[in-house]
Amino acid sequence: MGLRRRLALALGSMCILIFAGLGLLFGGLSRERPRAVPEAPHEGVTRRPVLPDLFEEIGKVLRSPERGILPKIPLSPSIPSPLSTQAPPPETPPVRPFFPAFLAAGLVTALLAYLLVHRLVLARLLRLTEELRCISETGEQGRRVTVKGKDQLAMLANSVNDLMDALETSMIREREHATRLQALTNNIPGAVYRSRNDAAWTKLYLSGHFQDITGYAPEEFLGVNGRGFAEIIHPDDLEKVRAGVAESSRKGLPFTLEYRIVRPDGSVRWISDRGRVVQDELTEKTWLDGVLLEETERRRVLEALGESEARHRAIFENAGSAMILTDEDGQIVMANEEFCRLTGYSREEVEHRLFWTAFVPPEELPQVLEMTSRRQNAPETVPRRYETRLTDRTGRHLDVIVCADLIPGSRQQVASFLDITEIRTVQSALEASERRFREFAESLPQVVFEIDLEGTVLFVNKNAGVTLGYSPEELRSGFNALSIIAPEDRERARNRMEERLRGDDNPAHGEYTGLRRDGSRFPLAVYLRPILVEGRPQGFRGLLVDMTHQKELEERLRFYSLHDPLTGLYNRTFFDEELRRLSAGRDDPVGIVICDLDGLKFLNDTMGHAVGDRILTETAHILRRAFRKNDVLARIGGDEFAALLPRCDGNALARIVETIFREVERHNESTPALPLSISVGHASGNAGEVRIEALFAAADDNMYRAKNDRREASRHFLLERLRRALDLREFSDGEHLRRLERHLLSLAEPLGIPREARQLLHSLAHWHDIGMVTVDESIVLRPGPLTPEEWKEIRRHPETGARIVASFQDLAALAPWILAHHERWDGAGYPLGLKGEEIPLESRMLALVHAYDAMTSPRPWRPARSPEEARAELRRCAGTQFDPNMVELFLALPEDSEGERHISADVSRVNASS
Numbered sequence: 086m087g088l089r090r091r092l093a094l095a096l097g098s099m100c101i102l103i104f105a106g107l108g109l110l111f112g113g114l115s116r117e118r119p120r121a122v123p124e125a126p127h128e129g130v131t132r133r134p135v136l137p138d139l140f141e142e143i144g145k146v147l148r149s150p151e152r153g154i155l156p157k158i159p160l161s162p163s164i165p166s167p168l169s170t171q172a173p174p175p176e177t178p179p180v181r182p183f184f185p186a187f188l189a190a191g192l193v194t195a196l197l198a199y200l201l202v203h204r205l206v207l208a209r210l211l212r213l214t215e216e217l218r219c220i221s222e223t224g225e226q227g228r229r230v231t232v233k234g235k236d237q238l239a240m241l242a243n244s245v246n247d248l249m250d251a252l253e254t255s256m257i258r259e260r261e262h263a264t265r266l267q268a269l270t271n272n273i274p275g276a277v278y279r280s281r282n283d284a285a286w287t288k289l290y291l292s293g294h295f296q297d298i299t300g301y302a303p304e305e306f307l308g309v310n311g312r313g314f315a316e317i318i319h320p321d322d323l324e325k326v327r328a329g330v331a332e333s334s335r336k337g338l339p340f341t342l343e344y345r346i347v348r349p350d351g352s353v354r355w356i357s358d359r360g361r362v363v364q365d366e367l368t369e370k371t372w373l374d375g376v377l378l379e380e381t382e383r384r385r386v387l388e389a390l391g392e393s394e395a396r397h398r399a400i401f402e403n404a405g406s407a408m409i410l411t412d413e414d415g416q417i418v419m420a421n422e423e424f425c426r427l428t429g430y431s432r433e434e435v436e437h438r439l440f441w442t443a444f445v446p447p448e449e450l451p452q453v454l455e456m457t458s459r460r461q462n463a464p465e466t467v468p469r470r471y472e473t474r475l476t477d478r479t480g481r482h483l484d485v486i487v488c489a490d491l492i493p494g495s496r497q498q499v500a501s502f503l504d505i506t507e508i509r510t511v512q513s514a515l516e517a518s519e520r521r522f523r524e525f526a527e528s529l530p531q532v533v534f535e536i537d538l539e540g541t542v543l544f545v546n547k548n549a550g551v552t553l554g555y556s557p558e559e560l561r562s563g564f565n566a567l568s569i570i571a572p573e574d575r576e577r578a579r580n581r582m583e584e585r586l587r588g589d590d591n592p593a594h595g596e597y598t599g600l601r602r603d604g605s606r607f608p609l610a611v612y613l614r615p616i617l618v619e620g621r622p623q624g625f626r627g628l629l630v631d632m633t634h635q636k637e638l639e640e641r642l643r644f645y646s647l648h649d650p651l652t653g654l655y656n657r658t659f660f661d662e663e664l665r666r667l668s669a670g671r672d673d674p675v676g677i678v679i680c681d682l683d684g685l686k687f688l689n690d691t692m693g694h695a696v697g698d699r700i701l702t703e704t705a706h707i708l709r710r711a712f713r714k715n716d717v718l719a720r721i722g723g724d725e726f727a728a729l730l731p732r733c734d735g736n737a738l739a740r741i742v743e744t745i746f747r748e749v750e751r752h753n754e755s756t757p758a759l760p761l762s763i764s765v766g767h768a769s770g771n772a773g774e775v776r777i778e779a780l781f782a783a784a785d786d787n788m789y790r791a792k793n794d795r796r797e798a799s800r801h802f803l804l805e806r807l808r809r810a811l812d813l814r815e816f817s818d819g820e821h822l823r824r825l826e827r828h829l830l831s832l833a834e835p836l837g838i839p840r841e842a843r844q845l846l847h848s849l850a851h852w853h854d855i856g857m858v859t860v861d862e863s864i865v866l867r868p869g870p871l872t873p874e875e876w877k878e879i880r881r882h883p884e885t886g887a888r889i890v891a892s893f894q895d896l897a898a899l900a901p902w903i904l905a906h907h908e909r910w911d912g913a914g915y916p917l918g919l920k921g922e923e924i925p926l927e928s929r930m931l932a933l934v935h936a937y938d939a940m941t942s943p944r945p946w947r948p949a950r951s952p953e954e955a956r957a958e959l960r961r962c963a964g965t966q967f968d969p970n971m972v973e974l975f976l977a978l979p980e981d982s983e984g985e986r987h988i989s990a991d992v993s994r995v996n997a998s999s
Contacts, residue, residue: 531630686724933971
C-alpha cells in the first residue's frame, strides 16, 4: 500500500471519529433540537508536503562534487503539520456542560492519529536516516540502505542505493586511472615531476626514478616543508637553468636543459631536464611539468670519443624518449608527443588506428612478437628493458631502448622508447676511431704504448717486439716499462714522468739508454703525455723511438758538415779552417798542392754525370794513396782538389807530386774506360815568414799554368783514351773500322761525293760508335736477348757519340751524321724518328755498310753470315730500313780483286792525307 493511500486512510478515520463525537454531544445532550447547520465547505483544506527536507538533502548528495565519502545527511524526524485544516464552524449556541467529554474525545482521536502516522511513516524515515548517517561516518562504499515496501520512501532508498553503486564504480575507475598513470611514469627512463614555478621549483609530484637519478628520496622535496629543487642544482648552472625556464615561459615552448646536480654524497651528475611551463586558464597560475634524464653516462661516452680521435673532438646530442599504451590486441590506444615526434606521425594518425607492429622492421618482428606473447603469459621470463629498432614514417630505422610491462590487472601494455640512434652512432664512431687508432698505432715504426702511473704496460703495438725483442704477451702481462731503460737512467726517467704530471712539457722527449731483451743497448727517445680523465692523471701515453738510425744520421751529418759526400775527403769548410790553423807557423814548413781534373766537364757532358762522379771518386782514391796520413786532403771545388802538408819541405813535396802522376798513369793503364788527366800546382814555405794565403795563391797559379800548357793535349788524350777503350771491345777491332772505311769510300764514287769530302767519311767510320763507350760492357757483349731497359741504354749511344765529337772542332761536322746513323728509311729508327731524305746522306751510307759488315762478322751470340745472305737481307730491307737507291748502288759494286785494289788505293790516299 502506498504512502499516500496510508495517509489518506488515517486522516479519514480520524475525521469520522471527530464528527461522530460531535454529533453525540450536540444531538443527545442539548435541551432543544439543534438547528440544522449547513456542512462547512472544504475549500479551506490545504495539503502540505510531508518530507521536503529529506528530498532536499538527497538532492545535495546527488549534486555533491566530492567523491569517495558520503556526506553526513542530517535527517531529524519532525512531526509534520496537520494533514488538513477546516474552516471554523458557524456560530452555535453555547455548549452544554458536556464539553469536557468532547475535548477528551478529540485528544484520544489525535493520539490515535499520531500513533498511526508514526507507525506508517516516521519510524521508517528514522531508520533510513540512521543508515545514511552510518554510511556517511564509516565511509563503507559497499554498504546499502534497506527500506521495504513499494511506496515513495522505498523508492527513495533505492535511489540512494543506485547513487552508492555509481559512486563505487567511479572510485574503481579512479583507482585504475591512478594505477595506469603510475605504470606509465615508472616506465619512463627518467624522473617525471611537477613543480611550482617559484624560485625554488618546489615539487608537487615526483616519480620513483627521482631517487635513482639524484640520490634523494622524493619525500624530501614533497609537502609543505619539502626542500626546493634549486638547492641541489650546481651553483655554476643555476642561473643558466633559471634563464632557460624563463625563456620557455616567455615563448610558450618546451625546454630542454642540461645541467649538473650535487648528490647527497657530494658527487656531481649531469641530467637532462625536459619539460614545459603549463598555465591554468582559470587561475592563471603556472607550474612546470617535465622529466629528468641521467646524462652522465652519455657525456662519458662523448668524452671517450673525443679522446680517441685526436683527443680534440666532442659530440653531445640529446637522446629522445617516447611512450605508447596498447590494448590486448596490440592496437595503440595512447601515444605521447615524443612518440609522434620520433616516428613522424600525428597523434590522430596513431591512436586507435595503428598497431605497434607497424613500427617494427620486418626482420625484428618475429623476436618482438615472441617477447610480447611471453610477457602476456609468463612476464617473469621476459626482460622489461631491451634494445630493438623502430621504423619511422620515412622508413628510417631507429635504434631504441624499450621498457615494456603489463598494466596490473589487465592485458594492456605500456612501453617507452629511448632513442639511442645517436648513441649507437657515437659508439660506432668510437669503435671506428678505436680501430683507426689501433691500425695507425700498429702501422707506426715506433713503439706506441700506454702505461699506468706505476709504469705497468697497458698497451703496446706489435713493433714493440721488433724493437725490444719481447713478445706482445710478455709486454702485456704486468711488464714494467722502466725495465727497458738502463739502470743508470731509470731515476732520471722517473723524474721526467713526475715533471710531465706537473705540466712541464719542455723538453718534449727524454733520451736514455735502452735495453733489449738480449741485453744489447741502444739509444732510446721517450715521448710522454699524461692521460687525464676528468682532470685526474690515470697514466701515460707515448712513443718509444729507437734512435740508432737517427744517431747514425747525426754522425753522418757531422761527417758531411766537414767532408765531401761524394769522395769522403774533407770539404772546403774544413780546408779553410785548417789553413787558418797552419798560418800560426807551428807546423812549418807547410806545403800546398792543388790538383784540377782535365776535361771533367767534357766527360760529364758526353758520358754523363755518373761517369764524372766515378772519375772524381777514383781521383780521390789516387790522391789518398799519394799523400801522407796526416796531410789534410780536401775537395775544394767541382773538379778541384787541394792538400795541406804540415812539416813538408820542397823535396818531399816534389816526390809526392811525382807519386800523383805515377798513380794516374797506372789508373789509365788499368781502367781505360775512365781516363784521367790531372793538372797539378804546388808551393811550399814557412807560414811564419810568408802568409799562408800567398802560398795557396802560388800553388793555384802553378796549377793553372800547367793546365793551360796542356789543354789541347789533354782533350785529345781523353778522346784517344775513349777510342782505345772502345777498341778493346771484342767486336770493335781495327779490321772492322777498315772494312767500314772501304765500304763507305766504295759508295762515295757512285753517289758523286767529291774526293776532298771523303776525308770526313774516314773519320765517320773511325768515330761513329764512340758513344758505345758509355754502355756497360756486359750489355754490349750479352749473348742472349736484352731487356727493355738495356735496349734503352743501347739506343742512347748515338746521342752520346754526337755530343763527344761535337766537343772537338775538327770532328764537329760528324755530330749530325753520328746522331742519325741508326735512323730508318721508313721513320721507325732512333733517336729522332727521321725518315727518307730527312736522314743525312752520310748517315744512310753508314747505316747500310754498318749493317752489311755486322751481318758478315761474327758476334758472341751468333756466327757470321755469308756475303750472299747479307746481300739478300739488304735487298729485303730496301725501302724500309735502308735507302732503296743506295742499296742498288751498293749491290752493284764489283767484288773482284781489281775493285778491291781500287778501293784500297783510295783508302791509302785518304789515310795519307790524314
